[in-house]
Amino acid sequence: MTTLPTYTVFQGQRRLLTAPLHDVLTFLKGDFQRDPTLPLLIFDDQTGRTTDFDLRGTLEEVLDRHAPAPPRTGPGRPKLGVVSREVSLLPCHWDWLESHPNGASATLRRLVDEARRADPAAERRRLAAQSADRFLTVLGGDLPGAEEASRALYAGDGAGFRAVVEAWPEDLRLHALHLAAPALQEVADDT
Incomplete structure (x- = not known):
């Protein structure tokens, strides 16, 4: 079961709401329309970082604007969930990776998986x-x-x-x- 990420809205040191993104945006859109100068801090509960949302337009426009991005497609094997991204390494790192069986990508995946399983x-x-x-x-x-x-x-x-x-x-x-x-x-x- 996957739980939705939550966000928490504070006004000063008073917590107003902790909820998934859809509910937070609905709440903010309502409060923003009543008083756009209301000093609020919004926290992403997964990272603890403050975040801000563009609340211009209708509620539907706000929800669409901040909806999770669809999965990227492109080079690689998208049907398997493979996503191609850039990695910058020094030449000595590339040499080391390429000296392993199955190439650099397979070696990087294996190293990441080992690190995730370690503890x-x-x-x-x-x-x-x-x-x-x-x-x-x-x-x-x-x-x-x-x-x-x-x-x-x-x-x-x-x-x-x-x-x-x-x-x-x-x-x-x-x-x-x-x-x-x-x-x-x-x-x-x-x-």
Whole structure:
């Protein structure tokens, strides 16, 4: 089962909505029409980065504009899901890749697959910590204990992280805990 990516809308330190893209755009389009000067921050929950949407036009135009791009077709084997993109390497890297059986592309795919399988739990923790930290840098960077929260987050210290953010504004604290949960939970599960 694939879950839809979510976005979170904050006004100051107050969370207004966490929802999939369609619902967020519908919400923003409604609020934007009422008061276009409303200071909102929108976060991509998967990355923790702020994002912005072009809300000009009708709701249907906004939804169409921000709909996921269709799969690219072109060189390669699109029926298999192969997508051709450019990779820039030094000549010594190309020489090394081409010295392996099946060529450079097969070697790169194998290396990426091996890296992904090495420790998927560690990768999920890293991505969750990174997402939570980006969010906290924007909305909680000036709050007391922000640096300690970041250190606890990257150390996988759930109790320390929770202790630091406990005094923070409720919506900010709850969303930070939500984003950080995979980073902190899996550390506890792995021990």
